[in-house]
Amino acid sequence: MTVVGRAADRSAEHGPASQQDMRRQNLAVVLGAVATHSPLSRADVAGRVGLTRAAVSSLVDELIGRGAVTEAAATASGRVGRPGRALTLRDEGPAGLGLEIGVTHLGACVVDLRGEPRVWRRVERANAGRPAGQVLAEAAALAAETEAEAAALGLRVEGRLLAVPGVVPNQPGGLVERAPNLGWCGVRLADHWPDPDTVPEPENEANLGALAEYWNAGRPEETFVHVSAGSGIGAALVIDGRLFRGARGFAGELGHLPVHPDGPECACGARGCLEQYAGEAAVRREAGLAGGPTGTGPGDPVALLAERAAAGHVPTLRALDRAGRALGLALTSAVDLVDPDSLVLGGAYAELAEWLVPPVRAELAARVTVRPWAPEALRPSALGRRGPLLGAALTTVRRIRADPTLLPAG
Amino acid sequence: MTVVGRAADRSAEHGPASQQDMRRQNLAVVLGAVATHSPLSRADVAGRVGLTRAAVSSLVDELIGRGAVTEAAATASGRVGRPGRALTLRDEGPAGLGLEIGVTHLGACVVDLRGEPRVWRRVERANAGRPAGQVLAEAAALAAETEAEAAALGLRVEGRLLAVPGVVPNQPGGLVERAPNLGWCGVRLADHWPDPDTVPEPENEANLGALAEYWNAGRPEETFVHVSAGSGIGAALVIDGRLFRGARGFAGELGHLPVHPDGPECACGARGCLEQYAGEAAVRREAGLAGGPTGTGPGDPVALLAERAAAGHVPTLRALDRAGRALGLALTSAVDLVDPDSLVLGGAYAELAEWLVPPVRAELAARVTVRPWAPEALRPSALGRRGPLLGAALTTVRRIRADPTLLPAG
DNA sequence: CTAATTTGTTGAGAGCCCTGACAAATACCC
DNA sequence: GGGTATTTGTCAGGGCTCTCAACAAATTAG
Structure with missing residues (x-):
């Protein structure tokens, strides 16, 4: 059973506010403070977020009861006065499961509430x-x-997301509308998943990669465009720290x-699309690698491109340029x-950044002239191809952080 | 003195919630219901928004006290039961002032809380x-x-916005960073405005035009791109019903x-920018109208283009195509x-829509192939060149609707 | 050991919404 | 015309959640 659904969006927007909503938000505020600045005492939290110590005390009690926070022994702070008791996110209990279906592999991972990956699995499969x-x-x-492995570590999965290289419409319902590289069309996960209690929620892999990048390295409220090449070229927009999916999920x-x-x-029927120049197939063709293997196993084409480029192979360098x-x-x-704060090259592009960044920066410098634009605003992702799976697992954790009442009360 | 500042953004995001916040939101919810569905009784409001009649009663009392709502006599509804007393937005009292500085004119208008324009002025000026x-x-x-004219109608201006054809940075401070067509650079409004109590807040005219379009004809939470040609070509993004200004206001x-x-x-230094094809100067050159007059007075070039196109003038038709x-x-x-719900042609483009829409739709049909796209999603704006001024005035009204406590309590 | 300082908790109080009850005002029915 | 049903608006009581003020607990400084 999944506790965490798509509800965490704070887009009630025009519903009335209740005292429970207030409580919910304040729980989230306190949990967020502990998450980003732990260890923190109740008094620290109160001072930081602008609530009274009394209110924080009550909120922390509830967070402990729900299993989100633990209280360490007193911290010998060295300062005068009674020492506070350190609060930290639990590294047991609530957790998020991420799954990934790629063209050549399956992946799964579990992260704890702190966002740390605790179990990580990957198997090669020609899907x-x-x-x-x-x-x-x-x-x-x-x-x-x-x-099961996570359970042995004391972790209880509260939500499941599946990263797919395809289009997932905005409406909930577990539908993968199209995944050309897998050959999927209109696949409803619930129809094929063996256990109805653990059906994951699908989401586009590029979107999840962008969120992972944001949660891993982003500044609060940052706006950026995350470009990732898998089999196609996907960009994901993170606007003010939230994923923007577009009116129908096609953004x-x-x-x-x-x-x-x-x-x-x-x-696609049009002419001169980016994919004809920067897509995996086009680059491999241009570099003289057509027809080779795919995937990240031995002979992974991306690794091969990087290898040849590093060796100075001229057609490869020309293709990447x-x-x-x-x-x-x-x-x-x-x-x-969009006027983003930054641009991030993720997925396979991250591994080819050494050769891609210079020409991209050159074009941007030549063409983005009517506004300030710093070359450093274009950067490679730190997560690369691990992003989508991590993002899938972290989504549940972030939903819980945004609404701790999703957790069962103690 | 201006009561309404930039505060109405609901992007506190991570601050704690208080009972006052709850009250504020519920006041806004009730006011919003009255605004969009008036006349409504208290019981109607309660049923519609999901609050109890008792709560609505209290909220309505406060809205009446703040001068946002009035209570008409009993409505002879014809239905059984005690008739409710109709609530409507006031057409006196709080109002918004919009100002506009164009290349060839100045504009000003006042709208009441219902959003109706009550005073409208425009003077030609070579600015x-x-x-x-x-x-x-x-x-x-x-x-x-x-x-003054508005005051004679019983309207009290609570906020002032100025639409300018230029770049306004995100930070408040009344700075117009650049307005090339006016020849402005780094103009701080407060430094030049005679009365420090009535200094307006500047905002880009394309942004305001888009908001006006949204408030006038948009669906709730709609995402669309509003393109408007003035002297340059500006687009504004409205995302989920909110203006998106980008990380630095350049979106x-x-x-x-x-x-x-x-x-x-x-x-700008680059090559092949859209402005070289669809900018006012380029179209006029291509149509053989170079060097003619500008502005909306007699000999307004946009009107002239429309006239010639309607008459079948071949170079004009070719230029527009x-x-x-x-x-x-x-x-x-x-x-x-962005995957918007719709695209809107505003500003001068609205008046040339007859000739622009077919080629635009043709390109979109040929090139937007990997997602559903209906030709009707591209539509001309209903407001045309009146949009920015209306948007400037409506902004204050919308801020009050989003936070009625901005109004002085009665 | 005492004073000062800081922490966490407790009880009183205020604000806001909900529940349930009630008077007021209308339509329907006889 | 009068009684009943129905709906509206308001009031009192109660619960939830925050703030404020006071206090015990735990530590450092002298």
């Missing part, structure tokens, strides 16, 4: 073209193993931005439209 | 290149006259999207990135 039910059954088995479809309107025809310039053009549009 | 102080002094005089700089990366050089196709390319990028 492209296989029946969705078969893939999902294997994912469910991996999930069950992972949860960030960077791969088909028209960078050269009269360029080569794309599979061409990709970088096209990406720079597309990102110019993104910067003009 | 380009004149000292900012001089222009602002005239604007202040116009504002004073307009407020929506559509004019310099690279639509043909190797196209003609632009004044070229502009439309370039705009379609830029909007393809916007749709791919």
Whole structure:
């Protein structure tokens, strides 16, 4: 059973506020303070967030009762006065499960409330073209193993998310509308998942990668565009610290931005889409690597590209430069439209950043002229291809942090 | 003295919640219900928003005390039971002042709490290149006259916004960072405004036009891109019903999207910017209207273009088609990135929509292929060039609706 | 050991909403 | 016309959650 659903969005927006809402928000505020500045005493929290010690005391009691926070022994602070008792996020109890279905692998991980990964599993599987039910059954088995391992560490999974390389509509319902690289179309997870109590919620992998990047390295309320190349090119927009999915969940479809309107025809029917220059297939073709293996196993094409580029292989360098310039053009549009704090190259791009960043920066410098723009605002992701899985697991943790009442009361 | 500042943003986000916050939100919820569905009785409001009649009664009493709502006589509803007393927004008392400085005119208007324009003034003035102080002094005089006229109608201006064709940074402080078409650079309104008690808050005209469009015709929580051509080409993003200004206030700089990366050089230093195809200067040049008059007076170039196009003037039609196709390319990028519910052609584009919409729709149909996209999602604005001024005035009204405690208690 | 300082808890009080009851005002029915 | 049903608006009582003020507990400084 999953306690944490899609409810954590604070977009009630126009409903009336109740005392419970107030309590909920203040629980979240206190938990957030403990999460980002622990260890903290009750008095520290009160001083930091602007509540009284009495109120914080009551809120902390509830958080302890719900299993989100623990109280360490007194801290010998060295300062005068009675020492406070240190509060920290629990490293047992509530946890989030992340799952990932890639073209060539399955992944699963569990993070504790602090956001630390505690279990991490990955198995290679050629998932492209296989029946969705078969893939999902294997994912469910991996999930069950992972949860069991987490349970041995004292962790109780409170929510499950599945990262997929495809389109997930905004409405809840567990539908993967399309995942071209897997060959999926209109797959409803609940129809194939063996255990109805553990059906995960699907989400686009690029979106989750962006959130992971934000939770891992972002500044509060930051606005940025996270570009990640998997089989397609996906961008995800994080606006004021929240994922922006667009009106129908299609936001960030960077791969088909028209960078050269009269360029080569794309599979989508248009001409000169970014994917024709910076997509995996285009880069491999251009670099003379067509038809090779895929995936992150031995012979992983991304690793191979990086290897050849590092060795000075000219066609590879030329292909990456061409990709970088096209990406720079597309990102110019993104910067003009969205005015982000930063741009992040994630996924496979993170591993090729050494060769992509210079041409991207050059295009941006030449074309983003009517506003301040610092080259350093473009940076590679620290998480790279681990982002989506981590983001999937962290989503549950962040939902709990945003609304601790999702946890069962003690 | 201005009661309403920039405070109405509900982005406290991570502060603690108090009972006053709860009260504030519930006042806003009740006021919002009255605003969108009036006339409504207290019981109607209670049923609609999910509060009890007792609570609504108390909230309505306070709204009446603050002068936001009035109580009409009993409504002879025809239904059984004691008739409710109809509540409506007041058409006297609190009001918003909008001001506009254009390249060729000054504008001012006052709207009442219902959002109805009650005073509307416009004077032609060649403002380009004149000292900012001089222009602002005239604007202040116009504002004073307009407020006086409003006062005669029983309206009390609670907040003032100034629409400018330029860049306004995110931080409050009344700074217009740059307004190229006026020749302004780093103008701080407070330094030039005669009366320190009535200094307006500047905001970009395209942003205000988009908000006006949203408040006038938008669906709740709608996400759309509002494109408006004035002297430059500005887009404004309304995301889930809120204006998105970007990390530094530069979001929506559509004019310099690279639509043909190797196209003609632009004044900004890059090549093939949208402005080279769909900007006012480019269209006029292409249509053979170079050097003519500007503004909306007699010989208004936009009206002239529309006139010639309607008459079948071939160069004009060709210029508009070229502009439309370039705009379609830029909007393809916007749709791919933002996935809006709709696209709105505002400002001068609204008056040329007849000739622009077909080529824009054609490009979108050809290039937006990987997601559902209905041609009708592109529509002309109903407000056209009146949008920015209306948006400026409505902003204050909307802030009051979002937080009625901004009004002085009765 | 005493004074000063800081922490965490407790009880009183205020603000706000909910519950339930009641008077007021209307329509329906005889 | 009068009684009943129905709906509205208000009032009193109660619960929840915060603030304020006071206090015991635990530590450092002298």
